[in-house]
Every structure is written in C-alpha cells, then in structure tokens.
Amino acid sequence: MHKLKPQLITTFGICSLLLACGPEQPAMPELSFEESLQQQLILALPGEVIEIPTGVHEITRSLSLDVAGVTIRGAGMDRSILSFKNQIQGAEGLLITADDFVIEDLAIEDTVGDALKINDSTNVTIRRVRTEWTGGALTSNGAYGIYPVQSRNILIEGSVAIGASDAGIYVGQSTQIIVRNSRAEYNVAG
Template sequence: MIRSIAAAVCALLASVGLSACSSARDPGTYAVPGDYATVQDAVDDAVPGDLILISPGTYAEEITVDVDDVTVRGLDRNEVIFDGGDDLRSAFIVTGDGVSIENMTVHSYRHNGVIFTGTGELGHFEDDYRDPPETEDDGTVPHLERFHVSYVTSYNNGLYGVYAFQSRNGVIDNVYASGHPDSGLYVGQCDPCNTVIDAVTMEDNAIGYYGTNASGKVYVVNSTFRGNRLGLTPNSQTQELLSPQRETFVVGNVIEDNDNANTPPITRGFFGGGIAIGGGVANYVARNLVTGHDVFGIGVVGFNPFDPEGNVVEGNVLRDNGTDLIYGPSSAVSTSAGNCFQGNDFTTSLPEDIETLMPCDEQDHPLDEVDLRYPRDPAGVDYRTMDAPPAQTTMPGDLTVAPAPLPTEPTFPDLDAITVPSA
C-alpha cells in the first residue's frame, strides 16, 4: 500500500510538469494486485531490479515490458493465468533487455504467449508479422540482449507459445507449450543467438521448435518434443534476415511420434519428421532418442533456396521411423557437402548405407541424387479447439526473492556430459 501511495505521488508530480520520481528509487518487490491493480501498472512504474509478484487469478491483459532488468513472476504456475480471450495479441511483449518471465500460464492470445523482440517496433507483430524489419544504417541487425523465460505454460495461442525474435543471450527452460499453429517455441533472426533451451516440453503443435536463421551457439538439450506435426527444425529462409542458419546443437532430447494429424496446421508445413535440418549449416545433432515418425527420424535436407552444409549427425538412437536417416539436398548438389553421419543406432537410411557414403572424415564425397517424396500435409484442427494441457510443475524455491541480474552471456551446457535419454 505504501508503494501504491508513492506511485500516485510520483504520477501527480509528473502530471504538473515536475520530474517523475520513480526512476530514482531503489528496486524492490511489488505485488499484483496488492500494490498494483494490473501487471501493466506495475511494469509501467518499474525500475531495473524490480521483482513483480503476481498472485493467483485470471488476468485479461496484454503487457508490454520495455524497461530493462525486471522480473515478472507468478506465485503459482498453474493458478496465475493470462487469458487473451482470442482477442488480445500477446500476453507479454518484451522489448527491454534482461527481462525474466516466470512461473505462469498464458493462453488464447491471437499471436503469442510470450515474445521477446529486438526490433523495438511492436507494429511489426500486428499485421504482416513476417516482413523482416530494416537493418541499422551500418547494415547490422539490432538485438534484444539477455532474456529468460522459465516455468511458463503456453497453449492455444494463434502463432507461437514462446517467441524470441532478434534476441540473444537468453535461456528458455522448463517451458511447456502446446496447441500452436506455428510452433510451440521459436528462436529466429539472431546471430550470434547465444541461447540455451533446456528441459522444455513441446507437444501437439504444428512444430515443436522452429529455428529460422537462428545462428551461433543455440543449444536445444534435455528436452521432449512429442506429438507435434514436426518435432524440431533449425532452418534457413529468405523471408527473415541473417540467412543461412548455422550452429545449433541438438543433444540429448526425446523426439517421438511427431506425426500427429490432430494438431493445428502450419501453412506449407511438413508432416511426420523428428528433426529436420532445413538448409542449415554446421549444426550438430547427437545422442537424441528419435522414434515413431511416418516420414523420417532425422533429415538433413534442402530448403529452397538453401542446401545443408557441414552438419554432423552422430550417436543418435532411432527406432520405428519411416526412414531413420535422410540426406536430401536439391538436385544441384551431387556431393555430401561436408554433411556426415556416424555412430548412429539405426536401421534404414536414404541413401542406403548412409554412414559409409557420408563418413565424418572432413572430406567431400560424391553422391547420387536421392528421390524424396513427402506425403501431403493433413488438414489438422483449429488451435482454439485443442484441449488445455495438464497442470505442470511449478517453480521451486522462495519465489519472493528477487533474482540476480541476468548475465551478459548464459552458461552453456557441457555437451559431453549429455547421454542418450532412456525410452
């Protein structure tokens, strides 16, 4: 209550032309709805270092977080609920550096559950959200710096569950996303991304993880991608900047049954694959358990106009896939192009005997063209009709303690310590 009175005094001073006083105060911990009626009210008055704690309840808000180094945290992951009512755009639109969104559920927004964006232009996501923004005068692409989303459940939103666009030095952990017609999790147009995705679960989406032009130290580890139309795809595209995509590490994940027709479809989508490296460069796919896909378990394939180069697929366990391992560049490519396969536990491949034809010996090997025929993408269902997911594990620890500021760069996982997960 004291904080609310102070905020009112500061607002009154500002309204008569005097300097607002909130920017000079020390950071603290403030409650919604105890100290502020809405989350947006709290964010609007926030200073770097603030912790905004949200009590259980249902909130019909769209929050823009444009202040740096603020943490927005629910007190119960399953009881702090942001409901867009199929009307609001996104639950959280984050343009500030160093922001954490934690321990809550977001659903039924027309666009995204949570979006971090370095564009600084919210209109980019209102209408033609796929048009890439302009670069800076020097040709560089500005990035949002440092972000964290943790213990968030995001479901049945119109595009993405969690969306990190033109953002880097981030951590996405313990997130559950389902029922999205684009992808549960998207990291795109960043270089270097320096982003760690750990212990997430993506189910019943068009795509579990979508990494378009996400390059430079992207780690997807210790996670589950189940029952999507496509499990995960680091990929290159021309409709976003910073192509081609490169250097994603996909290690130690369970990737199963990503051939679910009873999911929302994506326009011109692919159906029935576990991991698809679509025209990516220098990606590392290792020690994943990949099972139960109609078309392929792991595919290193061309994605017009890009062909894959220098990708390594090793030590994966593949079972019950239409074809376990596939290499399928465009017809213009007649060599291995530095792509290689070794030490995988598999049964079928295209081309046959793929590890003999494409060994990891730093040489370029000639290859015959592979004739790949993909099935028609089934119609799917409206994302609004998908069932809500079950309750998820809430964030442990004392939730009233404000976290330290996010580091300049996240701690990257020790890949050598990650083994193939059990079935």
C-alpha cells in the same frame, strides 16, 4: 475586554473545526487486476519484481514491458494464469522489448497472436512458463507460444508450449539460445 478574548478564541476554534470537517474526498476507483498489472509494467524500475498472484486473471489487451532488469514472477505455471481468452486488442499476449529480463512460474493462455514475444532483447530467462491454447490445436490459435526474436543470450528452461498454430517454441532469428528441459506439444512445429 478580558471576556472578549476567550470568546473570540473559542469562536475561532469552533470555526476551524467545522472547516476541517468538510465533505469527504471521493474514494479513488479501484483498479482491475489487468489495469494494475499494466500500470506496474509501465511504471516498473530496473531491479523490480512484479508478482502475479495465484488465480486465473482475465486480460483483454496486450501487455508490454520495455524496462531493463525487471522480473515477472508467478506462483507456478499451473497456479498463476494470465488468460487472454476474451482478448479484444493487441497482437500478442505479453511483448517484452527489454534487456536483463526474467519471467518465471506463470502461464499465458489463449492469446489472439503470439503468447510471449521477446523482441530485440539481451540476457533473458524464461523459466517454468507455460503457453497454451486451451481449446486444442486450431489454425485460429496464435502462431507462436514462446518467441524470442532478434534477441541474444536467451535461456528457456522448464517451460511448456501447447497448441500454437505454428511453433510452440521458436528461436529462429536469435543467437546464443539454450532451450532445456522444456516441452512443445500439439503445435504445428516444435
């Protein structure tokens, strides 16, 4: 009877080990940069900083953010580039409908419509952001580069808007806006 217990324990132990060595779980598919960025924008919490790394990042659909208190930060307007050259969906490049928002040190290029649209927002800082249509000034370019509309308390500084088919930096329909040390080039209007 005493010999049966050690054999039973050993058999139970081996069976447990074999069950634990079941088939591997399939690896989760890796998200593309675009999918990862959109997920970060959707799941962002107030106070969060979303970093855009150095490089040219292909984006095919409009991006949007509606969470207050978020910062989107790149590594420089000529280093962190969101390229919408192959955009297949959406009216803007990046649409913001959030208060207390900061975007800085990145570029938004070749969007189908407006590059950076800020709608119905308060306390927004746009710092060292470049919007550009890289194929030159064409009527097929998006209408506005930097476009805060129906917004207030907006600071646009050190930014550049190039090649919009209408206005590079358009601040109509908004109040309490400061635009300083910024350039608008090769746009139909300012």
